[in-house]
Amino acid sequence: MGDLYALDFDGVICDSCGESSVSAVKAAKVRWPALFNGVDSALENWVVDQMHVVRPVVETGYENLLLVRLLLEMRIPSIRKSSVAEGLTVEGILEKWSALKPVIMEEWGEERDPLVNLFGKVRDEWMDQDLNTWIGANRLYPGVSDALRFASSTIYIVTTKQSRFADALLRELAGVTIPPERIFGLGSGPKVEVLKMLQKKPEHQGLKLHFVEDRLATLKNVIKEPELDGWSLYLGDWGYNTEEERDEASRISRIQILQLSDFSTKLK
Incomplete structure (x- = not known):
């Protein structure tokens, strides 16, 4: 599995x-x-x-x-x-x-x-x-490029960023090419709908499903959808969230607070 x-x-x-x-x-x-x-x-x-x-x-x-x-x-x-x-x-x-x-x-x-x-x-x-200069104004979080490069898991990107920018940064900063059909960017619809679609794909049956996000509001939207009860949810504590949001997340049983070192280990 x-x-x-x-x-x-x-x-x-x-x-x-x-x-x-x-x-x-x-x-x-x-x-x-x-x-x-x-x-x-x-x-x-x-x-x-x-x-x-x-x-x-x-x-x-x-x-x-x-x-x-x-x-x-x-x-x-x-x-x-x-x-x-x-x-x-x-x-x-x-x-x-x-x-x-x-x-x-x-x-x-x-x-x-x-x-x-x-x-x-x-x-x-x-x-x-x-x-x-554009590439240089971005940085990958430490350990993430190796984690992506050597990941044994099936990886999808689900983002509100336009796909072409995510793709360029993955290639230039991580040396990783993720097939375009695995990058769901701006215009792909709400993240909850993308997750529903991913879990229904025949090739994903039997896989453990994990969603890593840095916005608490997005994770709370997932929790509202009973259809998505099978997903393990993680709030990345290194991302764009506040101490108050991390405190709130720690009190929600569905959400695990994830540290960067643990995230890289999980993907590998």
């Missing part, structure tokens, strides 16, 4: 926060150029630093753009268009992001799909113009 591992990408395999933050600033300059009038390099660096702090709230990449703009509006009253920015703190973003996001999108007149497309386009252009 073998094992099947469905792995999230950002926050489980790859620390992409440096790249996604810089890409978000680049994309925000394209989308809202006037916001950056008078923004000096020190303020821009502050935004990128804060993006590392608020990264646990991001479910899909385009949200990084919203966070860049919100952080700027928190610091510069003269450009403020959102009712929530005044008095808002980074801690407030971590606590209330799901409620803040629809408010700011409406107040800024933004829609999801154009932001998704812009974020992907900016990344594509960066890759085309300077692949080495």
Whole structure:
């Protein structure tokens, strides 16, 4: 009896926060150029630093753009268009992001799909113009590339990242090629639906099923689906989550808190 591992990408395999933050600033300059009038390099660096702090709230990449703009509006009253920015703190973003996001999108007149497309386009252009720098802004977590390379388990990637970026990083940073039909990226549908589909495949019957994720909210969505009761669920404690989320997860019997060294051992 073998094992099947469905792995999230950002926050489980790859620390992409440096790249996604810089890409978000680049994309925000394209989308809202006037916001950056008078923004000096020190303020821009502050935004990128804060993006590392608020990264646990991001479910899909385009949200990084919203966070860049919100952080700027928190610091510069003269450009403020959102009712929530005044008095808002980074801690407030971590606590209330799901409620803040629809408010700011409406107040800024933004829609999801154009932001998704812009974020992907900016990344594509960066890759085309300077692949080495783009790759270098990402890093794999220690031990993960060897674990993937020598894994005896069946591996799938289930991510909200666009598949082409996950594929490029696996090849360039890990020296690993995962067949495209095993990478479920943005546009593949909710992760719970991907897991349902994977467990139904004839070739997966009899395999032990494991799902490794760094977002507690995603694991809680899986728990709500009785059809997915057969999956072992893991929260990676090295990923983009907070101490409060790890504490909450430790009280949920279905979820195992996983450390990076244990994760690499499991895959091998």
